[in-house]
Amino acid sequence: MSTPIEDAVKPYDGPRLYGMVDDMITPGALDLDCDERLWVPQGEHSPGVEFRPLMFQPGEGKFVNLLRGRRQGVVSRHRHVGAVQAFTLRGRWHYLEYDWWSEEGSFAFDPPPGDVHTLEVPSDCQEMITLFITTGAYIYVDADFGMLGIEDVFSKIDKTREHYRDVGLDVALVDDLIR
Numbered sequence: 001m002s003t004p005i006e007d008a009v010k011p012y013d014g015p016r017l018y019g020m021v022d023d024m025i026t027p028g029a030l031d032l033d034c035d036e037r038l039w040v041p042q043g044e045h046s047p048g049v050e051f052r053p054l055m056f057q058p059g060e061g062k063f064v065n066l067l068r069g070r071r072q073g074v075v076s077r078h079r080h081v082g083a084v085q086a087f088t089l090r091g092r093w094h095y096l097e098y099d100w101w102s103e104e105g106s107f108a109f110d111p112p113p114g115d116v117h118t119l120e121v122p123s124d125c126q127e128m129i130t131l132f133i134t135t136g137a138y139i140y141v142d143a144d145f146g147m148l149g150i151e152d153v154f155s156k157i158d159k160t161r162e163h164y165r166d167v168g169l170d171v172a173l174v175d176d177l178i179r
């Protein structure tokens, strides 16, 4: 007969609930100096900026990635269509519209959707890496609020697949990041 303590450490072995999918685990997710091929160019609206995807969740319109900027100056000007959380892991950045800075170790929560941000990496910062948890989309805009492009979980998946193919990584790895 098992003791209460032994019962407590028993795994659940009952039926799986409807709609359950496998958990996802990415070892070394915060290895900032990982295989260079894992960094995907952000694209024409953010030259010199790359992202490393950690999770895509199309059903929620959500994506999680490390964003890396090695070029000082404006990374992008964008409007949000959903909430964004950001943990700065290396370097620092700010929005030109606000007077706060997100330094290494800072957590930022972007205000409700609709706000326009111009993200800048300062001239004394050689490399900025921030973990962004994004729901919805970024709409890239110019200084007059004209729309330049849009980025969401679907464009992120497409860009990652294309990049992995270009650099010789297994494209099936992208599917491992989708939940």
Ligand SMILES: [Fe+2]
Pocket (backbone or CB within 6 Å): 078, 080, 084, 110, 117
């Ligand atoms: Fe923003």
